[in-house]
Amino acid sequence: MIEKGFTKPTDRVMRLKSQIIHARPYVESERAVLATEAYKATEGLPAILRRAKVAEKIFNELPVTIRDDELIVGAITKNPRSTEICPEFSFDWVEAEFDTMATRVADPFEIPKETAAELHEAFKYWPGKTTQALAASYMSKKAHDCMANGVFTVGNYYFGGVGHVCVDYGKILKIGFRGVIEQAIKLLECLDEKDPGFIKKKQFYNAVVISYNAAINFAHRYAAKAEELARQESNPSRKAELEQIAKNCRRVPENPATTFWEACQTMWFVQCMLQIESSGHSISPGRFDQYMDPYLQADKSISREFAQELVDCIWIKLNDVNKTRDEVSAQAFAGYAVFQNLCVGGQTEDGLDATNDMSYMCMEAVAHVKLPAPSFSIRVWQGTPDEFLFRAAEVVRLGLGVPAVYNDEVIIPALQNRGVSLADARDYGIVGCVEPQAIHRTEGWHDAAFFNVAKVLEITMNNGRVGDTQLGPKTGEMTDWKSLDDFYAAFQAQMTFFVKYLAEADNCVDLAHAERAPLPFLSAMVDDCMGRGKSVQEGGAIYNFTGPQAFGVADTGDSVYAMKKFVFDEKKVSMADLKDALDANFGVALGESAQTSGGGTPSEEEVYAAVRKVLSTNSSVDVATLKDEVYRTLAAKDTPQSGSSKYDGIRRLMDSAECFGNDDDEVDLIARKCARIYCLEVEKYTNPRGGQFQAGIYPVSANVLFGKDVGALPDGRLAKKPLSDGVSPRQGKDAKGPTAAANSVAKLDHFIASNGTLYNQKFLPAALAGDQGLQNFASLVRSYFDHKGMHVQFNVIDRQTLLDAQKNPDAHKDLVVRVAGYSAQFVVLAKEVQDDIISRTEQTF
Known part of the structure; x- marks a missing residue:
């Protein structure tokens, strides 16, 4: 038998999931107010130091929130699945939508009147000072005309933070934030004052020290909050959890992680703080199995079941991150998409198979949580074990639109063709929708324009x-x-x-x-x-x-x-x-x-x-x-x-x-x-x-x-x-x-489209049923990749289910589908996007 099936999620995971599914997204004002105060107080400082002071202000003063049942803590907003505003990038579109954002076609957010009033006051500082205003002043009239007439749009980074990056989570797991500070101080001490770049480098290293000291304090504030809640907690089991959470947050991410729980907490704090600094979407966890598995293997005191629950909790936290965009962009990114791409499998830098225990635990987490985030991806190459691909097929037929599948045999040479070294290309991850990059070494500006x-x-x-x-x-x-x-x-x-x-x-x-x-x-x-x-x-x-x-x-x-x-x-x-x-x-x-x-x-x-x-x-x-x-x-x-x-x-x-x-x-x-x-x-x-x-x-x-x-x-x-x-x-x-369709897609030149290609297929559920269905799926992927296709992803659902979800959304709140390079709850999509998904060809073998 090929089929293995999945275990059941814990009651805790189901309660945490329920918070996400039933959350009403709000716009919150705290970050915008704090950032504005920091900018007002730092006029005259270089941009890099102003940004450090903004991070310091926010990390030190943003409200600390620990939600019921959480084992991994750290939140961007007080309310689940809500969003903060980053006015330093753009702001006027937010004010223009104060009265309509709650009722717009795509991705509505509630903006309470008091929040709107606080944002309005903060926004008074920003005319002419945003990145959008500066970029607009640089563009020619013809470039503006092209965007106005629908040829292209650069709205993604025009209005918000860049994101589309995978940072070195493994570095923080190994040396902690304190190690980064020590590295910056050492580099400061070694600077040559005769170097023409001395001033700029000095400013950068000082900015790093300021930011990371504040980031340590952010974690310590969570430790204090957990201690406070533990003192108030009457349930002995939850009290012990909160006490351990407090110990974790006192230790990491300031210091290297020593247990798997600490490693999970470290990873999440990094992810959370990156969002707080700039709210760039597509900040992607990258090759999660590669940097997390060593801590799982080294922790002899943790049970497999509890380790799985911690991974499931990270999956839940990734769904807590949300982002609002202007009305037009919201339609382009319909489904509250944040594009945190997490990738497993593939090869090591030495060209060996990279599949490990954590690779399979991530698939189990997908099956347990069944929510849109993360954008879960797998890498496949000629050395990928059949067991891994069959297990991925079992996840696919859950109907969540994941995992997306990527071909090492195309992506690695495509990256090398762009000047990436062989070792770095083998270590690629996926960020955003489908964009490959040499992880934690790249500023790719993926998704730079439509x-x-x-x-x-x-x-x-x-x-x-x-x-x-x-x-x-x-x-x-x-x-x-x-x-x-x-x-x-x-x-x-x-x-x-x-x-x-x-x-x-x-x-x-x-x-x-x-x-x-x-x-x-x-x-x-x-x-x-x-x-x-x-x-x-x-x-x-x-x-x-x-x-x-x-x-x-x-x-x-x-x-x-x-x-x-x-x-x-x-x-x-x-x-x-x-x-x-x-x-x-x-x-x-x-x-x-x-x-x-x-x-x-x-x-x-x-x-x-x-x-x-x-x-x-x-x-x-x-x-x-x-x-x-x-x-x-x-x-x-x-x-x-x-x-x-x-x-x-x-x-x-x-x-x-x-x-x-x-x-x-x-x-x-x-x-x-x-x-x-x-x-x-x-x-x-x-x-x-x-x-x-x-x-x-x-x-x-x-x-x-x-x-x-x-x-x-x-x-x-x-x-x-x-x-x-x-x-x-x-x-x-x-x-x-499906094979004929895949053969056509493979004829495109995926090697020169090195920023990523996206191929959607939709299957009837019966097509993937049983062992034969899994084998057919694996054969289709192998054949498509042998023909040099780069990427493929699947919806496994029938038309009638989608039509019923359109008519009865309350009965289908947990229905997740693949939209494009991301999955979303079907019922929150605009009808025209739903119709587009319904109209895709239903394939069978």
Whole structure:
């Protein structure tokens, strides 16, 4: 037997989970008020020392909260799953949403009136002083215009802290915060006053000392709180727990961890304090099994059951972290996503298998907690044990959308191609959605921008125009194209133009963070900031990148192929008629739903009619062929459609073309070419930290939001409909089964998309049932990775369950699904994001 099953979580874990599931997210004001007071008191000091004083003020005065039942303590907010505000990055959007944040479509937060009043008072200090204001002042009008017209957005770091980093948790476990302070003092004493960088380095090391002394005090305040609660506690068992928590917090993270419980507490304090310093999302725990397993093995006094409960408690704490964004960004990151990616498995720096006991305990924690965080990932290579992959498959079929699976055989050489050493590349972790990095050595600026490839396609078809505005260069009207080469020349020119302004906008935000928000606490845990005497924001990391990500690749590839097939090759439609049809949205008024799979969901009657038609000619057809033939029947140009117009035939014709996702070389290689045009253009640029731009292809959930900025496309997609997510085929178009779809995705050049690619598959639960289901899953992953795919992740759920959750959300609060590079409670997602997940193809073997 392959199946092992999972043990039951403890009652404590279930009570802690209940606090998270039923929490109402609030915006709190304490951090904003404390940061503002610190900034007011430090005007005239260098930025790095001001930031240290901000950390000192917050660590010393932020309210201390220990929740009922906790074994691992440390909280960012008083209320569960709530958020603080960081006005030093941006603030005006918060004030603008005081009255609407509680009722907005995506990720609502309550803002009590007294909180709003406190924030309003704090915000009076900030006009003109934020990183956003500085970045905006650096950007050209054209860069602003590109963002305003939906070509790209740099909103992630424009409005908030950077994050997207994995620090050296192992370093703190070994030497403690006191060891970092001693290291900084030693480096201070060794500084050469004749060195032209002497002043800046001195400021940095002093900032580290200030920050880490305050961080030690933060832990000691929790020790005092635990002692206070222990004195009041009447339950002997809980009293003993609180007393031990107090002892742990007195010892760590100031000093090296000596027990597994202390190691867990140390890890969490680091994670918590990083969030407090800057609220950057995607602060990722990295290779948790590699730095935690030695403490598990060394602790001979702890039972396996209690060790598992401690790991489960860390999982709960990771779900307590939350973040609010502006209304538009909230739609792009729908589901209260914080992207704390935790990775297990893979290889050691020496190229040996890294799987250990903790790798399996992490999978057990996922099964116990069943919450969206952390973004749980596994690394797979040729030496990965089958047992590990089968166990991962058991986790997958729980239906939580995790683990995401990453291919060492692609990622390691992709990182080496960017200048990362072999040992460091083998030690990669995943941060954020799907972004690989050499852990605790990298300032990757992953997720630096969303770039809408489909929007560039639309602009190309309009000779550089968006509406009546000449946004891009004039590259010729599409009606003048004589061949596909003419299209590619125009598309390349538009891509060159818009990527240039993407790089400009990203670099403006990068400069603003270096000038106004260097982070000394975080930087001391990233190599080699201590050796170089500078923060990560100023180029202190060993590896420096900027990683903007694209989406809409499949839409673009399918559109180009449809033009090639029906306009240039078969000449069934003229380019002029296609242009008129696109301008008219194929005759469908905005807001209407299309009744074929190209732009909307067909009615049940249409589907049943198509099934009956196929089965009438072949009653023994297999499932994959049935799906394919039903799709073709629905898409056939002679199928009647209510509300038909003169453009129906054109749309049905274009929609009937072969699509990316069915292992068809001709269309797949066109998608590959379109993606490469973007990726190769991106890597021409460098950033202010001396690093290279590298492209990624993943959307978060921006494919839904930014689909609203894209008009009708030649593949039959209607205006404003969602775009394809990541490197996945368009929803419902991968009709020939999971292996064919995976083969198509593998044909993209994942090696040059080194900032990460994202591939979603959705399976019916029955497909993974029993030992055979686990074996089929493992075979699919191995085959896809043998074809050089980088990443894949799975939803295992049926359509009816999702539809029922839409109608009865209170009955499905614990339903977790994979959105994009993260999982979320399905019922908290905006309906249009839910609909996008529902529309994905349900695969089976």
